[in-house]
Amino acid sequence: MYVVVIGGGKVGYYLAKALLEERHEVLLVERDFKRAKRIAEDFGQGVVLRGDGAETATLERAGVGRADVVCAVTGEDEDNLIVSQVAKRHFNVTRTIARINNPKNEEIFIRLGIDVTVSATQFIISLIEQEIPTTPFVNLLTLRSIGMEIVDLYMSDDCPWVGKRIGDLPLPPDTVLSLHIRDGVRTFPTNDTQLLRGDRLIGLTSLDSEAALHQMLQPV
């Protein structure tokens, strides 16, 4: 695979390193002379291009036209957005991945045609929520291309599902509860599984049903 990485900070550096170790063809574009030179010393001249990734001329020299993926991972959301847009618009790159710092920017990135966004901030928020078991609803992963997400549901003291059978829950459309966890023991739930306080469920739901599912777990 040919991967063009824009931004040679810590994320870009280790991303390029990991991809090189996986024997992919990688080109890292870095604006800063000094940093570009240091990366070239580590990875070799052919792996680094000094230039501004938002300029068409730079992307042309980087050969993004034949890239399988362009990853824009600078520390600035606006740079990552514009690089991805120029790559798509000018060079017909089919797959662009953009790093986001402000989680609120995810919506605008998706709306403007960026295929995949990665937000460390959002990821850490999810991890914190997972670590605090009183959070009744945690989004573990969004599968954007098919409009589904994997969710972690926790039966808190006042959760209306406690004491009910799974078969009796009026689940929203396109929702499946696939895994039941009680005291660290996992089972595949059936309609007869009765929910107790402290249980966790891992489920799949559509993006359209997320809000309804979330609402169902709220104390009445």
Place this chain on the structure above:
Amino acid sequence: MRVVILGCGRVGARLAGMLDDGGHQVSVIDENLEAFERLPTRFAGLVVLGNGIDFDILTQAGIEKADALCALSNFDNTNIMASQIAREVFHVPRVITRIYDPERQDTFRQLGLETVCPTRVGVAQIEALLDAG
């Protein structure tokens, strides 16, 4: 007219002053507090300190009810992103984007932004002066 101006540099501050004088409702966003010193002392509009691509900052500046946004910071990408947020999310009727890089101007003009490229304007003027020489 309610106008939000992003970037209180020479152009932003001057435009803000003129529109304010003309009786328009103006708000100006900049990341540096000192930038607002460029505004005329009589400026009666709103100043907002912060990052112009932040939804919360744009909202504070009144983007939801704005008739126009002029994105005039020194960074092309900031201007382009703020403009796209204004159009796509807040449906601001007029959005004007300053882009220094002529090629980037072409790209985003094709994507429907209304753009001004000072590089192109400056070069054309200088060329005309030389020709007239």
